[in-house]
Amino acid sequence: MTVDAVLGVWRNVAMPLWSFFKDTRNVFKKDELGLEISQIALPAALALTADPIASLVDTAFIGHIGPVELAAVGVAIAIFNQVSKIAIFPLVSITTSFVAEEDTAVSLRGEAKEIEVMEMGPTVDDERDELIPKLGFTNKVSPTISSHIKLSEGRNQKRHVSSASSALVIGSVLGLIQALFLIFASEPILNYMGVKSDSPMLKPAQQYLILRSLGAPAVLLSLAMQGVFRGFKDTKTPLYATMVGDIANIILDPIFIFLFGMGVSGAAIAHVISQYIISLILMWRLMDQVYLLPPSVKDLQLGRFLKNGSLLLMRVIAATFCVTLAASLASRLGSTSMAAFQVCLQVWLATSLLADGLAVAGQAILASAFAKNDHDKVKATASRVLQMGLVLGLVLSVVVAIVLQFASGLFTKDVHVLRHLSLGIPFVAVTQPINSLAFVFDGINFGASDFAYSAYSMVSVAIVSILCLFVLFSSHGFVGIWVALSIFMSLRALAGCLRMGTRTGPWGFLKG
Template identity: 40%
Template sequence: MAGTQFSSEALSNRLSSGVGKYNLRKEKFRLFSSLRRDEARQFVAFTDKKDLNHAAVVGGCSFRHRNFTTPLVTNRRKIRFPVVGDQLGSSEVEERIALQEEHVPDSAGNGAPGLTEVPFSKSHSPNVKAELLKLSIPAIAGQALDPLAQLMETAYIGRLGSLELGSAGVSVNIFNYISKLFNIPLLSVATSFVAEDISKNEIKASASENGLPEESTNGKPFDGVSERQQLPSVSTALVLALAIGIFEALALSLGSGLFLNMMGISSDSPMRIPAQRFLSLRAFGAPAVVASLALQGVFRGFKDTKTPVLCLGIGNLLAVVLFPVLMYSFRLGVTGAAISTVVSQYIVTFLMLWFLNKRAILMPPKLGSLQFGGYIKSGGFLLGRTLAVLTTLTLGTSMAARQGPVAMAGHQVCIQVWLAVSLLTDAMAAACQALIASYLSKGQYETVKEITDFSLKIGLFTGVSLAAILGVSFGSLATLFTTDAAVLGIVRSGILFVSASQPLNALAYIYDGLHYGVSDFAYAARAMMIVGAISSAILLFAPKAMGLTGVWLGLTIFMGLRMVAGYLRLRSRTGPWWFLHTDLQRAEVSLAG
């Protein structure tokens, strides 16, 4: 422990031969000592070696005495990184400060200049605003590709008849529910864990070779020359994706009848046979769907959102081409639609694996290096969170259906637009998560502060802009979905819900991305369960008195409480965001000769 800590006793012993005692100015010392020992080592590791040896930095120390920093860089112990489970709260920080100050010597008396005004978190001065936008734009496109392909599939199936459309619609809803429940947690956890692993490798390489860490490769072609990285988080994500995918495939194929019964499709329903056949075929694509989402999380961890867009674009384009060929030319009907989708899903997965294999070793040399514990713990939290979200939204749909078919149709149009426009801020939240996980692992707190501030501002701007656009155009936009006058009347009555809630939605998604970035999965899950319980209670009772307006009120409150929960965590001085409330701009150390 002593060999890896900036304690006053260790420094005094090393400097006693000629440098003399050192003096730490108390204000700056409180700041520097509030950092974890591991973060201090990261700071030294990230400081360029030539700067440590430069006379302008070390001051009056002779060459013989400047080498006191070398063991801290080259012989340090294994670096640990600041994930949420190991963050210091404010009380822990104050306690550690008090313990450190007991060892601080009084004034040394000599005024030889030393390590003065060392910027702590400005090592590389990254342009995080440009980097955030560069990651967000492709992420938006990537999130839009799958819904567009599903829309095309629905359009082709709709030409076959209402029976086929209804049966396929029920099956798709079952498939999507199961997929979101298990796949979204893996996607989110993989993003943070891979970003942290990459930062570990960069810090080790910087400390041992004095090389600058490799920045984002987003949009840059991979030349195949750089060494492939061995990242346990990547291998773990792939193994878990395979296991979860096989489980989903078996559950959906063997339990298709049970799921259809739960959806109200009885054995004597005319939709039962085509729906069960469609769901069983789609189940074969479950392993590919899980793997592709896990791989998207891995690429986000690499700060690369363009490669997934390329793969998704190729796969979904193939699906759109296959739909009419298999459904009409080969007369396979709904079965042809399912086959087209499954083939495209495997194409996407194989393409992503091919690109990933160029930059990372897919499987570890031994299974012992896999990180199942961290994935299962964090994924378990997010599984509960996803279940709370899906349950609340499903309850809202159920309460709307009880208002009658016209009300349900109008609600469906409103909710689809409401969810679709959220892709903008959801993609930005994913970019925030990747950047924060990366820079936080390097101890670059000022950069994390900048990302947090900018993402919240642009999220609010996006939300307000969407509110204005939808408030003006949604009435006309609704005619693209239906021409029924009664349904349009219901839709127009929901304009206030769709538009006014957009700022709340935008900030709620951004806060999710921020908390995932610091691996605060436990808080995200617990907060969402509480929010979901409150919102569900409102959804159960409000529609009875207010009709469809009560459903929209409950959903608006749901998003508002999500936003409030995210804000309160950010304002807390005892959680993983403690550094937002501390001045980390500069840490000054004076050496007395």
């Protein structure tokens, strides 16, 4: 291919994509769209970062026990996150899109029926006569108003949402399977991660992993419910529940770890208790809005969930395998390198997940807009969340670079671990804008229900990234791991750019 041909392809991709980054002066405009994004994104971002922050608190407490325990917990958390994300991410993402689409369809049918009634009036006088005394109106109230009130009341009552019921069933089953798998296969998995039978990390890592696994059913069920609330564009309820649970975790950590002398086991128990608290709060709130049991088994959308879930399962395995492989390679360098990698990784994930709040907002709004075929709102929403994501990433880059230079001592006092931390901090800081765009592009594609492209593109990205991990680890060790992870996130962002830039799939309307 000639240089002119390459430039031509690039222009065809870059020009449509550039249209999403125009009018950046409106990025924080407080219009209707801006307020809708903010009301969904801010609580979602805070809820998403709450769990990594709780893990950071665990890391800080355990770091004061010793570097071996810190490294052991780092490996155990990496394993738990790997297995959890395989189940959680497809479930939450699909639930958010399906619930948003179903809720929008119900609203559209309700609006159409309301317009019809307002134009034609009621057809059954008895219904009107029964409604008026119940509401305390006189017989002077018009039939149109009475019917309008009845329909409005009906939309505010509890309702059947089949996709929500399906998510709860699948989440419960997957949670039990995950708990059993991690409990009975903990030692072989740790051996695979580089923690051999003669390693001092094996015993504390196994203790933490087995106890933490007891909370897996609560984790998957609560996150399935979070997906339902996101589909309703309600991210405040999950935030409140997560905050209560994580505050409980922070309070219980020092009690179990130091006061009761339980060490890493105490940290795991505190975390499990917090997850069950979160799950119970969400269940209580969800029962007020929807019927948890569907009218019949036929109403469960299990086939639709499994079809799209298998695609996202492939995607998540590819994505999380790269991060887990990186953790495994770091553990092979010894407890010092693994301890430093654990701190850098937790900060990397916690800050990057702030952008995932924008991704959640984009997904929920776009799913509704696509259901209405409102392409103007689709383009406006995608443009706004991408611009916000880029600005957020640049701000995080500066904040992380400054804060980590002075806050490293909060995690450990070990001089060797601190030296390795100084090598990883620049990568954590510089990749923040890239990470933000990658997460936002994911949310945009999920909102468009573009699950197949998301899956296949991630597999391609993972293959290249895994090769980079092995090559760079062999030649540059700890630094090479972080260079490979930076390449991984860059390719994820590029994959999102290409889909929209080439105007294919659900973005074909941009050709018009």
